[in-house]
Amino acid sequence: MVRDAVATIAATQGFREVTIRRVADAAGASTSVVTHYVRSRDELVRSTVRREIETRQGQADAAVAGLRGAAGLRALAEWAVLGPGEQSHRLWLAVVVGAQSESVLRAELDAFNAWWSDLVQGLVRELDPPPADPAGLVDALDVIVDGLVLNGFEASDPWSPRRRRTVLEALLTPLGV
């Protein structure tokens, strides 16, 4: 419940607004209840982000389970764009923005990125025929996923899942995915 409060504050206002006091207020608890579980505000942030990352990793693993190569990459990209809900995308964007100035966020984001890269690279290695530029393909996939996530926040009326799926299709197909 405390971590839900952290996630909500971070997603809507950014990680700078996450303090023990504000989290306690949002959770309807006293600050001593919050500090009973965590020693510091940074630990609270780390724990919340780690939970989000573990959830994402579990969902991504489930999305690609049993799939190889192109089928796995496509399922992974579809999950990344369409799987997490809007609140989760907002939290993710807050992590990326916050990682510029908060080392606790930077460390968690780097760990997630390393895991993600391994997963994508493994699937790219399974492609048949192999791509001419495997590293370039990994980069292109990252850009497509990031673009669809950020784009969801740009328009005042977010794109429908169908519209996202159409763009994803149009961008992935020429890449052999």
Next chain:
Amino acid sequence: MVRDAVATIAATQGFREVTIRRVADAAGASTSVVTHYVRSRDELVRSTVRREIETRQGQADAAVAGLRGAAGLRALAEWAVLGPGEQSHRLWLAVVVGAQSESVLRAELDAFNAWWSDLVQGLVRELDPPPADPAGLVDALDVIVDGLVLNGFEASDPWSPRRRRTVLEALLTPLGV
């Protein structure tokens, strides 16, 4: 100078941290100097974002000047990704994030998006041969540009211009741009 202070605070800490008091402190001025120029904090924000948008529009217009169709689209995408410096990309990301909760940012972003869409759609109409799905192509271009911008913030060591250009090329070419 006051607007530079607003831009710096917003780019590094987000628009929520922009207050008359903090802007005055950052600019080394008194709050009465700041309020001599603007009536409110929101007007300060609007004026700063509008200046950024006008700069971007001027640069984008210059990038596509004299170019039509595919050449114009490619020049526009290259400018959007490689033209603005890191600080300008950070400020832009802060605008997108802030637009979720601040109507003054939402209004400016919507106005910019409408201008951008007109520009891209005009160039897409000049494509020869015409694309099978013009609206889908506009969406795909937006996703590619957004993806390259957001990606710049994800890794702890941002991609080199060369790496960005390579990905841009790989994604644009199959689209006929």
